[in-house]
Amino acid sequence: MQRSYDSLGVIVTGFHAPRLDSVLPYSQTNEHDFIDTRAGVALSQDETTARGRATAEMVAERANVSRVAVSRAFNPHASLKPAKRELILRIAQELNYTPDRAARALVSGRSHLVGVIVPDVCSHWESQEIDALTTALQAEGFATLLFKTRIDYSMDEQLLAYMRGFNPDSVIAFVENVKPTTLAKFLDRAVPIYIHYPRSGAPEDRQAGPLHDRLNVLHRTGVEQAVSLLQGYGARRIAYVSGVDKSRANTAREDMLRVVMAERGLAPPIIAASDFSYDRAYAATLDLFRVGEGADAVFAANDVGAFGVIDALRHELNLRVPEDVKVVGFDDIAQSHWKSYNLTTVKFDLEERVRALVRLILRRLNNPDAPPLEETLNTRLVVRGTVG
Amino acid sequence: MQRSYDSLGVIVTGFHAPRLDSVLPYSQTNEHDFIDTRAGVALSQDETTARGRATAEMVAERANVSRVAVSRAFNPHASLKPAKRELILRIAQELNYTPDRAARALVSGRSHLVGVIVPDVCSHWESQEIDALTTALQAEGFATLLFKTRIDYSMDEQLLAYMRGFNPDSVIAFVENVKPTTLAKFLDRAVPIYIHYPRSGAPEDRQAGPLHDRLNVLHRTGVEQAVSLLQGYGARRIAYVSGVDKSRANTAREDMLRVVMAERGLAPPIIAASDFSYDRAYAATLDLFRVGEGADAVFAANDVGAFGVIDALRHELNLRVPEDVKVVGFDDIAQSHWKSYNLTTVKFDLEERVRALVRLILRRLNNPDAPPLEETLNTRLVVRGTVG
DNA sequence: GTGAAGAATGAACACGTTTTCACTTTCCGT
DNA sequence: ACGGAAAGTGAAAACGTGTTCATTCTTCAC
Missing domain, CATH: 3.40.50.2300 (Response regulator)
Structure with a gap:
């Protein structure tokens, strides 16, 4: 299997042209970055809906139970005969079924998405925080929804409206200079918003203070x-x-x-x-x-x-x-x-900071009317070689 | 307004204790990192449903149009009398209404979410790629859904099943050593998966090759x-x-x-x-x-x-x-x-690479049966001070 | 064996949108 | 004015789930 590069629509961007005339055995040309798409195209077509995913309906049919039972099988708190639950979960696995979170969100009002707004993912501190945050949220059944805002750390109203459409359960904003009223305008009463930078001590912050959860450092x-x-x-x-x-x-x-x-x-x-x-x-x-x-x-x-x-x-x-x-x-x-x-x-x-933050978020989600909680973390000097 | 720190449940983690007895004017204690929650609590309660968001129904009522018209107003391709559309959009803005993407996803089959699987957000290259990707996707009306996999770059089946629940329209995996069949098992036929690392040249890759979009470097x-x-x-x-x-x-x-x-x-x-x-x-x-x-x-x-x-x-x-x-x-x-x-x-x-990637993804989403496309980017040496 | 309490069950509804399908109105060339 | 095409419109169906509620089944103490 041989191929010549000039048979491709090659986009040449280097400051001198690549050797387009070179013809190498395929095994030697693995300078390819490579992208698979529709990897599953060849899979069996039975037992899937037109959209490609199994539904609770199909699992129910195959297990000879009602659709509601399937729903219950995936909710640990629902009461269902253990044998039945086991059967359903087994068949679900066979059919590769997972409850659709969009549908679930629609009825339960919980998207299990946490919006993260950040001006620059590459900033070292932010990227490490996002990493830890994603890990912690994932462990709790939430997913991180990432948004970028302007690099000057200001909050973009358009972005807020955009994000709101995705219905995040909570929002963590690495953002400065944003007024609570602006946030409130674009997010719902039910969505806790966490500003993830130190407070400025400005009057409006102090005023809002006692009403909110806080993570002090x-x-x-x-x-x-x-x-x-x-x-x-x-x-x-x-x-x-x-x-x-x-x-x-x-x-x-x-x-x-x-x-x-x-x-x-x-x-x-x-x-x-x-x-x-x-x-x-x-x-x-x-x-x-x-x-x-x-x-x-x-x-x-x-x-x-x-x-x-x-x-x-x-x-x-x-x-x-x-x-x-x-x-x-x-x-x-x-x-x-x-x-x-x-x-x-x-x-x-x-890590400790992110754990505390996720703890606050989950607590607030499970009990929106709980009294405001305050947690305080400390700092310490790490002594290395630039003082001495 | 004065406060003493030992009135808080202070978590002390430093290698020597903070001065808990210090009592400073509040304006001097802004060593607080600070977190707002439920910033919107005080907002007006009218014109919002129990969940806190306006719906198309409410906009329709207020604008004296049908609920379908509201839906059409937000879809540029739908036919609607310009004056009517304008009216609806104005009232929508007043009510701070945005279509719910979960509901939209349920019926249209498009979540407008792109899953990104990455072993380590902090890795410099990955974090810069994620940053550019989020920007590009955001501009096209998509949001980045971030997941972390094991640090050894292997693909976690549990993670795949977990991610699938969120119904991403497409997946970009910064992942190694994953077989197309594994991916296919956990994602749907309709979801294009992009492996964002160079190919190994191994036989299974070569076999899968001609079926897929490709981004060569x-x-x-x-x-x-x-x-x-x-x-x-x-x-x-x-x-x-x-x-x-x-x-x-x-x-x-x-x-x-x-x-x-x-x-x-x-x-x-x-x-x-x-x-x-x-x-x-x-x-x-x-x-x-x-x-x-x-x-x-x-x-x-x-x-x-x-x-x-x-x-x-x-x-x-x-x-x-x-x-x-x-x-x-x-x-x-x-x-x-x-x-x-x-x-x-x-x-x-x-940047060029990410643009090409997003281009491939959107093309594939808009036309799932389009013939595989191949794009090729070049590399070049940037000469600085470590050779000479 | 009996009654009551509790667990298990499924039908029907709700969530908020898009899409389909008939139907009505508007537009345009003659 | 007229016909036909195009654009505009709303009722109803659909998407896939969780929840409520009334009913049936099981368990257990006496």
């Missing part, structure tokens, strides 16, 4: 440990390379840093404006040391930002980390232990 | 450029730090490297077994240079692996990159331009 602990460590190594002039301006996470972190530094008699942090990204943090650092006054130590609003700071210091400013400048991050993402960075950082226990 | 172009560049700098002994053994992506890349090196009269690559991860690549590199014979240049199966290689060389083996050892990766993920690595790598145009 004590930034203070980790920040105190970090500042204490920096002080111990003689750092006095500390800079903060910020996250997105006015975002909840950035405000919370910057404010806490300011409070702790004040308590310890340090001058307020020098603020270098950035946006959580590597590139902006890199540029902000260059600015800080070339145009600005520099610093003994740099706090970055997140780990990725800290990587940008470190690379700017080492590879462009010819400063040593940690000898000349110490660097501390926030999050402790998986990449922080990579040797090139080996970052000292304030850790959030991501 | 010409590894050859980029690999030839890379090998040519390495040869130009005098590299002769080239090692390959592999991906997961027998995985499609790894096999395709390793085989192509072998073919190209043979064509150019080089000895076969020295194989160092790894699994696409930073840590294993790091360890494999130490092994290669301490126990094994070392190399002039290292090809890594992916960029993250290349980072592990670089860090092992520089920070543990005290070798210089690129002076002592040259390194080339695969993928060109966003992190590859970070200064600490500045990686020379074989680039896949991710």
